[in-house]
Amino acid sequence: MSDSIILGIESSCDDTSAAVLKGNKILSNIAANQEIHQQYGGVVPELASRAHQQNIIPVVNQAIIKANIQQKDICAIGFTRGPGLLGSLLVGTSFAKSLAMSLAVPLIEVNHLQAHILAHFIDDANPKPPKFPFLCLTVSGGHTMIVIVKDYFDMEIIGKTIDDAAGEAFDKIGKIFGLDYPAGPIIDKISKVGDGSIFKFNKPKLDEYNYSFSGIKTSVLYFIQKEVKKNPDFILENLNDLCASVQKTLVEILMDKLEKASLDFNINEVAIAGGVSANSGLREAMQKNAEKLGWNIYIPKFEYTTDNAAMIAMVAKLKFDRGEFADLSVSATARYDIEEEFKKEI
Structure with a gap:
């Protein structure tokens, strides 16, 4: 079973991806x-699902x-199976079901967020995989959460936005600055030649490990409007x-809660996952905390940060080894409750 060959299909948003493991x-x-979404400043669901239909056969x-x-x-x-844009998910789900039926092989549903976390266990994702239990800051354009990963299928969300x-905050603030979509990587690149201490933006004050990013977006908007008038x-x-x-502000918001969780739960195995984990400022902050707090950090290869x-x-391989297969009646779902998935898997 350890050498089983698995075909993975990802179509939750605007990237059509296929992999063989x-x-x-x-x-x-x-x-x-x-690339068509750049001219609209964000992903257009109908255009995304049409592009998936064109791309999925050549990509596989x-x-x-x-x-x-x-x-x-x-x-x-x-x-x-989800979460994601329903039209996009339907294309991948339908294709996977049809191919599984034609090849007479098992079909395995995967939660997209769970996959970001477990990407750390791909052979070349890290020099060595995380040890259980570990904290994982899963941060992307659609999700931000801190998860305690006790085992492959035993996880607890302790904080979320x-x-x-x-990632959404990066993109929306980038739009205020007049940058192209997606703005996150552009802000990251430009920030390397800027001084992050010049402008101060308020950070939210939330209890425990939850996040909020709407405030900084509004703060930047009002600040820019005031300065542009002058x-x-x-x-x-x-x-x-x-x-x-x-x-600098967004990374500090992310890291403050992650540091608190690490100290409160006495866990020094700390990972990041998701599209924003490619951000150089976040990676540098992880490295600094490794030195300052004695963290063992896990930062995945760039190709495993974005949707893939x-x-x-x-x-799917981990589920295959456990004999957990989906019925052909399974359907895509835009809101796939990851907490329910964890409970189901235990």
Whole structure:
């Protein structure tokens, strides 16, 4: 079973991805991006689902060819059931069900958020995988949460955002600055030549381990509106420092809660996952805490941070070994309660 070959399919948002995994080793991980959304400043669900329909067959075919396998070698097919955009999920779910039926192999449903966390167990994701229990800050465009990972399928969410996700805040603030979508990576790049101490933005005061990012977005908007009235070129003249200051504030918000959780639960095994885990400021903050607080940190390879099918295949492999298969009647769901998934798996 350890050398089972799993085909993973990911289509939760605007990336169509397919991966082949043998054991814990990724043989291929192919993704097709959808650049059409840039002109709209965000993902347009109807356009995303149409693009998935065009991309899914070529992407799966490329993944199989690059892995140097044949369809008959596939032991099971894992797919993202949710959460995500329903139209996008339907394309991946329908294709996975059809292919599983035609190959007469098991079908395995995967929770997208769970996959981000368990991507750390792909062979080349880290020099070595995290030890249980570990804390995982899962942070992306749609989700921000701190999870205690006690085992592969025993996890507890101890904190999450009560409004916007961190990645969403990056993108919306970038839009205020006039940057292209997605703005997060652009802010990250520009911030490297700016001074993050120039502009101060308020950080939310929430109990325990929950997050809020709507306040900083509003704070930046009002600040920019006020300054632009005085100087129409304010953004252009201060863009480097604005980006650096926003990034510094957002990273501090994320890390403050993660540090608190680490101390309160006495856990020094700490990981990050999700699209925003590619952010250089967040990675640097993790490295500093490793030195300051004695954390053993786990930062995944860039290719496993954004939405990808390798992480879907990894969870599918773990479920395959446990004999946990989905019925062909399974349907995609935009709101896939990860806490219910954890309870179900235990």
